[in-house]
Amino acid sequence: MEPSPSLPGPNAELIVAASEFAAAVKDFNGDPVKQRQLLKEADRLRILLETPMDVLTKQWEMSQCIAAMNLLVELDVLEAIPKQGSISSKDLAQIVKVDESAIARALKLIVIFGICVEPAPNVFALNANASVFLKGAAREFFQFMIDQTEPFYKLPEYFRTHKQEDLYDLNKSPYAWAVGMEGKSYYDAISSDPRKLHNFDFTMATSEPVTPILGMFPWASTKEQVEADISRPFVVDIGGGRGQLLKAIQREAPNGFGAKMILQDRPDVLASLTAEDIPGIEKMSYDFFTPQPVKNAHFYVMRRILHDFYIPVCKEMVKNIASAMGPTSRFIIADMIMPDKVEIGTEVTPYWLDFNLMMLNGTEKSKQQFEEILDAAGLEIVTIYPFAFGCHANIECRLKSGGASS
Numbered sequence: 001m002e003p004s005p006s007l008p009g010p011n012a013e014l015i016v017a018a019s020e021f022a023a024a025v026k027d028f029n030g031d032p033v034k035q036r037q038l039l040k041e042a043d044r045l046r047i048l049l050e051t052p053m054d055v056l057t058k059q060w061e062m063s064q065c066i067a068a069m070n071l072l073v074e075l076d077v078l079e080a081i082p083k084q085g086s087i088s089s090k091d092l093a094q095i096v097k098v099d100e101s102a103i104a105r106a107l108k109l110i111v112i113f114g115i116c117v118e119p120a121p122n123v124f125a126l127n128a129n130a131s132v133f134l135k136g137a138a139r140e141f142f143q144f145m146i147d148q149t150e151p152f153y154k155l156p157e158y159f160r161t162h163k164q165e166d167l168y169d170l171n172k173s174p175y176a177w178a179v180g181m182e183g184k185s186y187y188d189a190i191s192s193d194p195r196k197l198h199n200f201d202f203t204m205a206t207s208e209p210v211t212p213i214l215g216m217f218p219w220a221s222t223k224e225q226v227e228a229d230i231s232r233p234f235v236v237d238i239g240g241g242r243g244q245l246l247k248a249i250q251r252e253a254p255n256g257f258g259a260k261m262i263l264q265d266r267p268d269v270l271a272s273l274t275a276e277d278i279p280g281i282e283k284m285s286y287d288f289f290t291p292q293p294v295k296n297a298h299f300y301v302m303r304r305i306l307h308d309f310y311i312p313v314c315k316e317m318v319k320n321i322a323s324a325m326g327p328t329s330r331f332i333i334a335d336m337i338m339p340d341k342v343e344i345g346t347e348v349t350p351y352w353l354d355f356n357l358m359m360l361n362g363t364e365k366s367k368q369q370f371e372e373i374l375d376a377a378g379l380e381i382v383t384i385y386p387f388a389f390g391c392h393a394n395i396e397c398r399l400k401s402g403g404a405s406s
């Protein structure tokens, strides 16, 4: 029988992709970068096999799975499953006081997606995938994702009721509008709800497995330079959240090579941190829309900050850094560098994140866009350090020989 035109039939591209995948899997040794590459190749195999209706139903399936997960997380159903052994949906229903069939149906759906197992009919147990959704693991990450996702469905209405230029107005972000806080910036909007602020900060602080910090700029190699003048701060992390970047750098630069490590962020973010949370790191409340108060540090870093804003705002922020830099100071941008064109089978992160950033007046940027921002602030790129996989990079910058522009 001839394959239907909408069904993928014998397909040279699929055969080549499958053979390459099989060969790569045989050589797989657990390397995390290789694992990410293999996942992308597996996605590509699936895309080559799907019919157009498969594409649509996959989205439907995922949206149901997310809804089921949200139910189970918010009602503490996963928390009620014993860490060892299993429990029936009947017993779970008694613990969380929710209809048994609702719980069983939601659990069966997530089991299909590899989260939890059902060792006997209507009996459930945690597995490694489920553990990620528990308190103290990445439950806050999931809740942050849900908080960001609900406003997406209001985007059509946002665009119907707003002028096109409003998307670029820091006080008219789609997120703030969708949660009834138009007039506030995105960060002021999340700060108005302690739970949202905590989930945001927790997510940022624990996302190193998916957003690398090290493996780009060679922090260990700065030892001699820093030790030669420890009166200058070693690193100022601007908008550094809970100190995740500085703590990672300490793994390559024990004790900051004897010089200060300074964490700058908004007062409510810093207030959640004790001295024990960030040993060897000094907290400093600072608004990055004002001139940088720490002068002539060895390094200033902005990780995942410039992507939160559009180019005109970034130019102002970077000018504030340039105004504090000395001739040997370096500014490190830790962000993704957007490829010029999307290719199937490459990393999806820049694209979902870029779409997500639209909710808060931000966007991922290309190398040319970074150059435009730096040029306006009187800075230039020294070296770009890409991560081994995907678009993550550290961009090392310095003052142009003529100094900062006004």
Ligand SMILES: C[S@@+](CC[C@H](N)C(=O)[O-])C[C@H]1O[C@@H](n2cnc3c(N)ncnc32)[C@H](O)[C@@H]1O
Pocket (backbone or CB within 6 Å): 187, 204, 205, 238, 239, 240, 241, 242, 244, 245, 264, 265, 266, 269, 286, 287, 288, 289, 302, 303, 304, 305, 308
């Ligand atoms: C996307 S998070 C990145 C956090 C951290 N750099 C990282 O990569 O994990 C943005 C950070 O910028 C901070 N921030 C937002 N507006 C700020 C402002 N006006 N001044 C200083 N920090 C700000 C937020 O509180 C948050 O910690």
